[in-house]
Amino acid sequence: MSVKQKNRSKEEELNETADNETAGETNGTDTVDKEATEDVQNEKQEDVDQLIEDQQKRINELEEELERVKETQLRKAAEMDNMRKRLQRERELIFRTAREAAIEEFLPVSDDLIRTLRALENSDADPSYLDGIKMVVNKFDEVLKKHDVERIDQTGVPFDVNIHDAMLSQKPEDDSIESGTVLHIVENGYTMGDKTLRHAKVIVSE
Secondary structure, eight states: HHHHHHHHHHHHHHHHHHHHHHHHHHHHHHHHHHHHHHHHHHHHHHHHHHHHHHHHHHHHHHHHHHHHHHHHHHHHHHHHHHHHHHHOOOOOOHHHHHHHHHHHHHHHHHHHHHHHHHHHHTOOOOHHHHHHHHHHHHHHHHHHHHHEEEEEEEOOSBOOTTTTEEEEEEEETTSSOOOOOOEEEEEOEEEEETEEOOOOOEEEOO
């Protein structure tokens, strides 16, 4: 082999070695770059995951807070509704009590009118005057009826402790009348709806 050929062979070997080193360096650089890229991507993914976790935690906190607010509002609404109903009942009670008290004040007037009418019917009173008293009594009864007030003045009915007050008991003239029957009304009683405003004072059979 000539010197020239030997020199060419060495030059080729050096070039090949240089190429191999360059390739090795390139491969090493590529590996480093790839690892660095993966690290960055991993860090970004971790940041995203942390952000999602933080956001989910915040969402859960807001949902819990919203639920508490809803419960508070519902409770307050229920309390307001109960208060409204209680105030309504109290207003109705006050109105009913005031109406009953006012009507009770007029009951003696009704009794007096009825007694006057009965007395005039058993006398020689002027018919026009008698008719005038009857008209007043009827109008008074209409007012009482308008307010659901009924007079307790029936005789021949069983004694009822809820509406009657027995003044005395006596033997009836008719033996067929059962014991505990209302024989005579001493003073009329009155009811308003299911409430007794005044018990009727009565005489009952023995």
